[in-house]
Amino acid sequence: MKQFAVGVFRELGVGKGVFETRIRAETERLMLKLDSIGGSSICPNLMELFYIAVSNITCGITFGTQFDYDDSRFKAIVNVMQTYSHSIGPSAIFLTSRLLCGLPFGPGKATRGCLSKFKEFLELEIEKHDSKNACSAEKSSSTTFVGAFLGELNKGADENFNKVNLITCCLELFFAGTETTSITLYFTILCLVANPKVREEAQREVDAFIIDNGMPCYGDRSKLPYVQSIILEAHRMLILAPLGLAHEAERDLQLFGYDVPKGTLLVPNVGSLFMNPEMFPDPKTFKPERYIKDGHFEAVPDVIPFSTGEFLYASFK
Ligand code: HEM
Structure with missing residues (x-):
């Protein structure tokens, strides 16, 4: 299906x-x-x-x-x-x-x-x-x-x-x-x-884009780095699915040295990544500028709001 x-x-x-x-x-x-x-x-x-x-x-x-x-x-x-x-x-x-x-x-x-x-x-x-x-x-x-x-x-x-x-x-x-x-x-x-300052900065970026190009489409996202950063930072702080979705081991496998028998329920603690202070200093503060590098948007691999699907588990043989 x-x-x-x-x-x-x-x-x-x-x-x-x-x-x-x-x-x-x-x-x-x-x-x-x-x-x-x-x-x-x-x-x-x-x-x-x-x-x-x-x-x-x-x-x-x-x-x-x-x-x-x-x-x-x-x-x-x-x-x-x-x-x-x-x-x-x-x-x-x-x-x-x-x-x-x-x-x-x-x-x-x-x-x-x-x-x-x-x-x-x-x-x-x-x-x-x-x-x-x-x-x-x-x-x-x-x-x-x-x-x-x-x-x-x-x-x-x-x-x-x-x-x-x-x-x-x-x-x-x-x-x-x-x-x-x-x-x-x-x-x-x-x-x-x-966060009014963030809002004003986003408005400035969007207005400047629209004056030159008209309404943006998805393909224009790299030209709106601050807006992209706002979306990612909102995903990070929301932690919509802190435990992802439960999966089931299709076969016997080893995870971090533990034996996991076939049929075990696997619940990934995805949310812990989003609030990791080593990766995101001051994690409870909304800071879109975390993802701006030299004026460009740079995604951080730890923010995975859609999880990784089967890929996460496929890497454990
Ligand atoms: C902000 C928007 C969304 C977020 C943050 C989100 C997040 C997630 C997460 C974390 C999972 C679990 C993935 C996994 O552990 O394998 C998932 C699964 C899923 N999502 Fe979304 N989702 C979003 C929007 C949507 C939309 C718009 C649709 C479809 C109309 C959708 C359909 C599904 C389906 C069908 C699954 C199950 C996939 C499977 O069985 O492998 N999601 N989503």
């Missing part, structure tokens, strides 16, 4: 210009919404707006749909995602225990409630996508994740392409992508609010 999803995303242009256009279009919609609230007012629901913007992008690749910022049904779904994230807590460690997940009280009960509401939403959207596709002369299978999945399901060649796996893949995309990105955006804004 993972290989299939990665392959479809590549075809849909994730990580390339096509996808960036989608993100920029959503950003413009978000800016319009913020403008309508008023530039000088405090925005009470900024986090909710970030959630809607980010999940709208996921909706675009998943079903090819987009929701309005005032759509009450979508707002309720966004709320379900927020409740889910609060229930599972940092690093979702309790999800690794079937016993804890299955308890009739506490976070297990709350997360099961959220998942079933979200599943209903997905089933309806998949159904709408399916019937739209059936009526349309031009099939959208190549333009959305659900379309590509249903294409494989209808071929019937591989039993892994079934409705349960389709729902599970969509659930994972929404839950893995929305909270992570929205919180990071929100936290970055808070860092800018709390």
